[in-house]
Amino acid sequence: xxxxxxxxxxxxxxxxxxxxxxxxxxxxxxxxxxxxxxxxxxxxxxxxxxxxxxxxxxxxxxxxxxxxxxxxxxxxxxxxxxxxxxxxxxxxxxxxxxxxxxxxxxxxxxxxxxxxxxxxxxxxxxxxxxxxxxxx
Amino acid sequence: xxxxxxxxxxxxxxxxxxxxxxxxxxxxxxxxxxxxxxxxxxxxxxxxxxxxxxxxxxxxxxxxxxxxxxxxxxxxxxxxxxxxxxxxxxxxxxxxxxxxxxxxxxxxxxxxxxxxxxxxxxxxxxxxxxxxxxxxxxxxxxxxxxxxxxxxxxxxxxxxxxxxxxxxxxxxxxxxxxxxxxxxxxxxxxxxxxxxxxxxxxxxxxxxxxxxxxxxxxxxxxxxxxxxxxxxxxxxxxxxxxxxxxxxxxxxxxxxxxxxxxxxxxxxxxxxxxxxxxx
Numbered sequence: 001x002x003x004x005x006x007x008x009x010x011x012x013x014x015x016x017x018x019x020x021x022x023x024x025x026x027x028x029x030x031x032x033x034x035x036x037x038x039x040x041x042x043x044x045x046x047x048x049x050x051x052x053x054x055x056x057x058x059x060x061x062x063x064x065x066x067x068x069x070x071x072x073x074x075x076x077x078x079x080x081x082x083x084x085x086x087x088x089x090x091x092x093x094x095x096x097x098x099x100x101x102x103x104x105x106x107x108x109x110x111x112x113x114x115x116x117x118x119x120x121x122x123x124x125x126x127x128x129x130x131x132x133x134x135x136x
Numbered sequence: 137x138x139x140x141x142x143x144x145x146x147x148x149x150x151x152x153x154x155x156x157x158x159x160x161x162x163x164x165x166x167x168x169x170x171x172x173x174x175x176x177x178x179x180x181x182x183x184x185x186x187x188x189x190x191x192x193x194x195x196x197x198x199x200x201x202x203x204x205x206x207x208x209x210x211x212x213x214x215x216x217x218x219x220x221x222x223x224x225x226x227x228x229x230x231x232x233x234x235x236x237x238x239x240x241x242x243x244x245x246x247x248x249x250x251x252x253x254x255x256x257x258x259x260x261x262x263x264x265x266x267x268x269x270x271x272x273x274x275x276x277x278x279x280x281x282x283x284x285x286x287x288x289x290x291x292x293x294x295x296x297x298x299x300x301x302x303x304x305x306x307x308x309x310x311x312x313x314x315x316x317x318x319x320x321x322x323x324x325x326x327x328x329x330x331x332x333x334x335x336x337x338x339x340x341x342x343x344x345x346x347x348x349x350x351x352x353x354x355x356x357x358x359x360x361x362x363x364x365x366x367x368x369x370x371x372x373x374x375x376x377x378x379x380x381x382x383x384x385x386x387x388x389x390x391x392x393x394x395x396x397x398x399x400x401x402x403x404x405x406x407x408x409x410x411x412x413x414x415x
């Protein structure tokens with residue numbers, strides 16, 4: 001039954017999906033401390049410390065300067081590029097009181113209202129955004 | 137002997153938990169979603185399963201970036217609702233079934249599935265939202281639950297075929313447990329959704345419905361769908377549907393459809409729900 005994929009081909013195909021960053025081992029390694037920081041916000045006492053002084057809280061984590069700046073700016077697209085994973089980053093926007101729709105829409109170049117209207121109308125069509133190379 | 141009597145598949149969007157917890161399940165937005173679960177609530181009340189093997193994924197709640205089990209089984213007595221960043225859901229603690237869970241864990245390992253065994257963990261919306269959808273808001277959950285967590289976050293996640301085979305092995309394990317138990321298996325997550333990047337908001341109702349079709353009857357085509365197809369067609373988080381294949385694999389060669397529901401949208405996600413029984 002096994003149709004074992006070649007790992008290089010398997011990973012390369014992920015880069016052919018437009019506007020999408022698949023959370024590969026490479027990203028997981030790059031984003032390890034960023035994601036662990038976000039994870040720490042699951043504890044109420046950590047959320048309080050974070051809200052009291054975000055910059056000081058970030059100093060506890062051996063993250064890159066770029067990662068820290070992107071967290072402070074809540075730049076979720078950039079955070080994905082820097083190894084963040086959406087389920088970990090969700091702890092940051094949940095602490096800010098944002099819903100998934102509100103936070104996710106910031107990555108699309110649409111306003112929250114436009115994004116919500118798109119979802120209510122059936123969501124984004126897969127047509128034309130399945131593949132960068134083959135455009136279908 | 138214990139037996140797997142039915143399989144249930146459902147999306148597990150966190151917003152559904154919010155709707156239940158805030159009493160909004162019959163409003164204009166959520167009404168059409170929850171109406172599709174009314175049949176199942178009645179059916180579950182009649183079926184009275186003793187134990188549910190609940191296949192779900194942890195969303196950075198019990199497992200952080202440090203330890204990433206591909207397949208993990210919860211063998212504890214109790215599991216508490218996780219604090220996912222806005223405080224834990226006010227739902228009952230989940231009662232496990234350690235005897236059956238350990239039996240399944242041991243049987244699976246002897247059957248070549250190298251399970252991670254978890255004695256203590258909190259369970260997030262991936263597990264508690266399906267319970268709310270099927271049972272509403274009882275003072276205590278009416279069935280024991282064996283959490284079975286699958287890594288669908290860090291790649292590579294398990295293949296569809298491996299998930300199907302795990303389901304088959306779970307069935308063999310359950311059927312070799314001497315106590316007479318009515319066991320259901322639930323596969324949760326999906327359907328199409330993408331929560332990240334410029335392509336966020338992707339929904340593919342046509343593909344989702346073909347996928348649901350493929351789980352009814354004797355086809356096993358779905359086990360051969362490669363990851364890249366889920367990702368291109370149903371969005372980055374659509375990959376969660378591999379967990380439905382564990383449920384399907386546990387139902388044997390043929391299934392019969394008892395109930396089906398599909399709705400777009402709920403938050404960023406397409407809601408899909410199936411109730412199947414072995415045929």
